[in-house]
Amino acid sequence: DIVMTQTPLSLSVTPGQPASISCKSSQSLLHSDGKTYLYWYLQKPGQPPQLLIYEVSNRFSGVPDRFSGSGSGTDFTLKISRVEAEDVGVYYCMQSIQLPGLTFGGGTKVEIK
Amino acid sequence: EVQLLESGGGLVQPGGSLRLSCAASGFSFSGYAMSWVRQAPGKGLEWVSAMSGSGGSTYFADSVRGRFTISRDNSRNTLYLQMNSLRAEDTAVYYCAKANRGYNWNYFDYWGQGTLVTVSS
Numbered sequence: 001d002i003v004m005t006q007t008p009l010s011l012s013v014t015p016g017q018p019a020s021i022s023c024k025s026s027q028s029l030l031h032s033d034g035k036t037y038l039y040w041y042l043q044k045p046g047q048p049p050q051l052l053i054y055e056v057s058n059r060f061s062g063v064p065d066r067f068s069g070s071g072s073g074t075d076f077t078l079k080i081s082r083v084e085a086e087d088v089g090v091y092y093c094m095q096s097i098q099l100p101g102l103t104f105g106g107g108t109k110v111e112i113k
Numbered sequence: 114e115v116q117l118l119e120s121g122g123g124l125v126q127p128g129g130s131l132r133l134s135c136a137a138s139g140f141s142f143s144g145y146a147m148s149w150v151r152q153a154p155g156k157g158l159e160w161v162s163a164m165s166g167s168g169g170s171t172y173f174a175d176s177v178r179g180r181f182t183i184s185r186d187n188s189r190n191t192l193y194l195q196m197n198s199l200r201a202e203d204t205a206v207y208y209c210a211k212a213n214r215g216y217n218w219n220y221f222d223y224w225g226q227g228t229l230v231t232v233s234s
């Protein structure tokens with residue numbers, strides 16, 4: 001299976017400040033169809049995960065534009081331009097280039113200072 | 114509005130069986146693949162199994178293959194997970210998730226609230 005490694009494990013951010021989370025995959029997520037199968041989810045406390053970003057950089061419906069995704073191949077980044085209190089939770093990256101064998105990163109916990 | 118409601122979780126002894134259900138509404142159920150993803154207490158997310166919209170294709174994680182069975186009843190808009198030979202390490206919240214397409218799906222766009230399965234003597 002493809003291993004997804006997220007850093008940092010946790011992040012404490014002052015409201016209004018930016019935050020950045022890294023996700024590295026053990027194999028390239030670029031498919032022969034030209035798409036890169038990398039996704040970002042946020043799991044708020046006590047809730048199921050919710051989709052933020054699909055295929056590296058596309059925001060899902062209703063996701064604020066302060067969230068952005070970038071990267072290619074094996075290195076990816078989720079950025080929050082100005083963190084708000086409602087952004088607290090655990091962020092997960094996910095790859096689906098291998099099915100079966102879909103895997104998630106270990107998660108990055110974001111807290112507010 | 115997409116809604117996914119899991120049920121069937123509970124306490125079961127090692128070696129026992131349990132069947133989870135996921136009732137779906139707010140979208141054309143048969144047109145989308147569906148999946149189960151679990152989360153052990155205090156841990157991260159682990160994909161478990163998936164089934165195409167028609168039910169013709171199934172996928173399993175190595176950790177559950179041969180023990181778990183996935184099925185769906187498109188007339189009842191319901192997804193199932195039959196779990197046999199349960200182990201302590203199967204203890205987790207099990208989430209039902211809707212995929213982005215019926216076939217050749219790539220990600221999950223909506224998730225249910227989850228149902229807790231505890232395997233313990």
